Amino acid sequence: MKRIGIMMNASKPHALQVAKELMQLLCAKNAFVLLEQGLASVLGRDDCGIPLKEFPNRVEIVFVLGGDGTLLGVGRELAGAKLPILGINTGNLGFLSEAEPDNLGSAVDRVLNNDFCIEERMMIDAECIRKGEIVHRGTAFNDVGIAKGSFGRIVNCSVSMDGMFLGSYSGDGIIVSTPTGSTAYSLSCGGPIVWPGFQAILLTPICPHTLTSRPMVLPAESELEVRVSAAHHEMGMTIDGQIGFEIHEGDLIRIRRSQNQTYLVKWRERSFFEVVRKKLHGDEKG
Structure with missing residues (x-):
């Protein structure tokens, strides 16, 4: 069973609701979860709250709820830790994120079943x-x-x-x-x-x-x-x-x-060019 860390950008309007749904899904799967301290406090789960800087020693993968800016910040914070990051888009463009709020269940299942790959970004x-x-x-x-x-x-x-x-x-x-x-x-x-x-x-x-x-x-x-x-x-x-x-x-x-590098969790069947079409070209078909 993977040890999962979760952090959230609280300034995103729907991030808290997504965090609650994500926590429910993971608890239903009996997953081991630790939360960044701020998120733990908001969810009333201080028992599983730790500072982000302790994630590399306590978890195997990090779920980041926010937009591209949030993921960039976490990537820099965890640089050198070789800790895979799954971006869950609660922002606007979400170019770096791999999951969306409407497919949380699928994302959780895929992570718990090791159905993903890791891209090393310089x-x-x-x-x-x-x-x-x-x-x-x-x-x-x-x-x-x-x-x-x-x-x-x-x-x-x-x-x-x-x-x-x-x-x-x-x-x-x-x-x-x-x-x-x-x-x-x-x-x-x-x-x-x-x-x-x-x-x-x-x-x-x-x-x-x-x-x-x-x-x-x-x-x-x-x-x-x-x-x-x-x-x-x-x-x-x-x-x-x-x-x-x-x-x-x-x-x-x-x-x-x-x-240092940043390690992003990606779905094997989703290519970079598909993301470019969806995010930058209005989902034009190739």
């Missing part, structure tokens, strides 16, 4: 170096964004790969993403859709102020260095669009493949 590490010292660092599941603030003026990003100069990008900034992140912010800026099992790092300009700036697909093992400059002082670096750091003129941003 992550990237970023560090901001100022005057020779690391002042910010983070690990991203989707992407690292380097962009201007609210001023209308452009920012310039000079990018090198493994010591080789790639180019200088003037505009609103750049996005460095994983294949998983290719369907997120990078996509909205004209970047390519990349199959998530492909090992690569994507470089996508944000609103480039030139006709010759194009997205690039680079080797996964490469190391990128980005030197930033602007005529103003409002610039920032974001991790998955959720964590932000202020960066200064002349800062060096170094980005490389992380040693």
Whole structure:
């Protein structure tokens, strides 16, 4: 019997009801369940509540109730734990989630019967170096964004790969993403859709102020260095669009493949391209 951990984004309107239904289904199957402390308190089950950081030592799989943003946060929190995550979509797009509230029973049965596969998704590490010292660092599941603030003026990003100069990008900034992140912010800026099992790092300009700036697909093992400059002082670096750091003129941003990965639970018969059609193309038939 699998030891299952559950966490929930309480800000999602229907998440609590889904959590209650999920708990009932699992209890009916005599499954061993632990809840993230906040969820345990809301459900009145403090007896099985533990902090999320203890999940790697206490459970074998994690059910995450929320949207893509919730799953991204949990993926970063559990990075390095090699703990499979099943996303149950109670948000909007739910591109990373594999289950929906209307098929909870099927999802529970499949997990308890080992009827699933696990996809290993690469992550990237970023560090901001100022005057020779690391002042910010983070690990991203989707992407690292380097962009201007609210001023209308452009920012310039000079990018090198493994010591080789790639180019200088003037505009609103750049996005460095994983294949998983290719369907997120990078996509909205004209970047390519990349199959998530492909090992690569994507470089996508944000609103480039030139006709010759194009997205690039680079080797996964490469190391990128980005030197930033602007005529103003409002610039920032974001991790998955959720964590932000202020960066200064002349800062060096170094980005490389992380040693950590995120492990997503997926149904074997559901292909990535089916998800793309459903979530991004209005369920067009191929």
